[in-house]
Amino acid sequence: MELADKTLNCSDCGSSFTFTAGEQEFFASRGFTNEPKRCASCRSTRRSQRGDGGGGGSGSFQRERYEAICAECGTQTTVPFQPRGIRPVYCQDCFSRQRSSGF
Numbered sequence: 001m002e003l004a005d006k007t008l009n010c011s012d013c014g015s016s017f018t019f020t021a022g023e024q025e026f027f028a029s030r031g032f033t034n035e036p037k038r039c040a041s042c043r044s045t046r047r048s049q050r051g052d053g054g055g056g057g058s059g060s061f062q063r064e065r066y067e068a069i070c071a072e073c074g075t076q077t078t079v080p081f082q083p084r085g086i087r088p089v090y091c092q093d094c095f096s097r098q099r100s101s102g103f
Contacts, residue, residue: 064080
C-alpha cells in the first residue's frame with residue numbers, strides 16, 4: 001500500500017502539520033495505530049514540561065519515595081511505592097539477595 005503525506009491539525013495549538021509517509025511507515029513499524037495529535041513544536045514543549053525529554057525517565061523527574069522497614073534485616077529504607085502491608089518490603093541489599101536466590 002502506497003502511503004502519502006497527510007495534513008493534520010495540532011490538538012494543542014490548532015496549527016496544521018504534515019504527517020509524512022516516512023513517519024507513517026515508522027509508526028506502523030512500531031505498531032502505533034493512532035496518528036500524532038500534536039505538531040513537533042507542541043510535542044517538544046509537552047516533553048519538556050513533563051521533564052523526561054521523551055527518553056523514559058532521563059530528565060529531572062523524581063519519583064516519590066516512601067519510608068519502610070526491611071522485612072529481612074529490619075533497616076529503615078525508602079521504596080518507590082507505597083507499602084500496603086500485604087507483601088514484605090526489602091531494602092536494596094536484601095532485595096538483591098532475594099532476587100539472586102530465585103525467591
